[in-house]
Amino acid sequence: MSLTQLIKNLPKAELHLHIEGSLEPRLLWELAQKHQVKLPYQNVREIEQAYQFSSLQSFLDIYYAGANVLRDEDDFYQLMWSYLCRCREENIVHSEIMFDPQTHTQRDVPFSVFMSGFERAIRRAEKEWGMSVLLIMSFLRHLSEADAIDTLLLAKPYYDKIHAIGLDSSELGHPPEKFERVFAKASALGFKLVAHAGEEGPSEYIWQAINLLNIDRIDHGVRCEEDDALLALVRERQIPLTVCPLSNLKLCVVDDINQHNILRLLDAGLLVTVNSDDPTYFGGYLNRNYEVLEASLGMNEKQLRELVTNSFKASFLEEGAKAHWVEKIAAA
Numbered sequence: 001m002s003l004t005q006l007i008k009n010l011p012k013a014e015l016h017l018h019i020e021g022s023l024e025p026r027l028l029w030e031l032a033q034k035h036q037v038k039l040p041y042q043n044v045r046e047i048e049q050a051y052q053f054s055s056l057q058s059f060l061d062i063y064y065a066g067a068n069v070l071r072d073e074d075d076f077y078q079l080m081w082s083y084l085c086r087c088r089e090e091n092i093v094h095s096e097i098m099f100d101p102q103t104h105t106q107r108d109v110p111f112s113v114f115m116s117g118f119e120r121a122i123r124r125a126e127k128e129w130g131m132s133v134l135l136i137m138s139f140l141r142h143l144s145e146a147d148a149i150d151t152l153l154l155a156k157p158y159y160d161k162i163h164a165i166g167l168d169s170s171e172l173g174h175p176p177e178k179f180e181r182v183f184a185k186a187s188a189l190g191f192k193l194v195a196h197a198g199e200e201g202p203s204e205y206i207w208q209a210i211n212l213l214n215i216d217r218i219d220h221g222v223r224c225e226e227d228d229a230l231l232a233l234v235r236e237r238q239i240p241l242t243v244c245p246l247s248n249l250k251l252c253v254v255d256d257i258n259q260h261n262i263l264r265l266l267d268a269g270l271l272v273t274v275n276s277d278d279p280t281y282f283g284g285y286l287n288r289n290y291e292v293l294e295a296s297l298g299m300n301e302k303q304l305r306e307l308v309t310n311s312f313k314a315s316f317l318e319e320g321a322k323a324h325w326v327e328k329i330a331a332a
């Protein structure tokens with residue numbers, strides 16, 4: 001079997017996916033018409049052509065503008081449903097999905113609207129094909145810690161629907177230490193913790209995410225390689241990194257995909273995983289990210305199997321479920 005076929009066939013978990021970053025240009029266009037939101041584009045093609053980025057911020061500006069078409073419960077249902085159907089096609093059997101509540105509450109779209117849309121789609125996918133989904137509520141780091149604390153309080157009626165807390169948006173100038181207290185509160189409430197660190201920001205931000213926020217997992221983290229002591233710690237503690245190759249290319253975190261360090265980190269014994277981040281903006285869903293590693297970095301079958309196995313090991317699934325999928329991968 002070719003590696004491309006094996007990528008398709010293996011059951012996979014995705015651990016770093018922003019649901020707002022899975023908004024397809026066509027749905028964006030349709031929802032803009034539905035709600036009479038004026039877009040700076042004349043058609044779907046022009047939306048696609050606007051997805052050229054030079055930095056994280058240049059992407060975030062377009063990403064937040066796109067999210068502005070999400071207004072009612074059915075919009076959030078359709079957004080989630082489209083991604084989950086894609087998971088089914090790609091054999092992603094488990095996904096830990098981030099959402100940015102502040103992107104919506106700031107526009108007066110309340111928790112009840114987006115949470116019920118998400119939930120309706122998730123229940124359907126669980127029922128129809130047994131997919132498992134966990135939600136990660138992410139704070140926008142360009143906003144204040146007080147705003148994050150308010151958001152944590154607003155989410156109270158939905159705590160049983162949320163598994164983990166995350167931190168995303170503009171990294172530079174917004175270090176993890178800014179959110180130390182709200183992460184401590186979230187931890188006391190029993191949430192798992194993740195944070196974007198070391199994507200555009202320096203390795204110092206990864207230290208802070210580990211030592212001050214006590215995260216269970218680092219999103220991106222590719223810049224850990226710049227600090228030997230950090231690299232050793234991440235390896236020793238097996239702190240998972242949710243790496244997103246196409247995202248790193250599109251946001252110029254790496255100049256060339258041939259220079260990506262993901263396989264070097266894997267071969268050095270780190271618990272690295274492959275993810276799509278914001279697939280409609282970065283040119284590919286999960287399988288495409290694996291395919292790029294084969295085409296550009298020469299990923300072999302052993303490395304592929306390790307990466308896919310890691311996606312379950314690094315997940316927040318219970319040990320029994322992890323062992324189940326690890327066995328399935330070995331047998332496939």
Ligand code: HPA
Binds near residue numbers: 063170196
């Ligand atoms: O890759 C990302 N980094 C930071 N914030 C984000 N919000 C969506 N995607 C990203």
Ligand SMILES: [Zn+2]
Binds near residue numbers: 168196219277
């Ligand atoms: Zn991300």
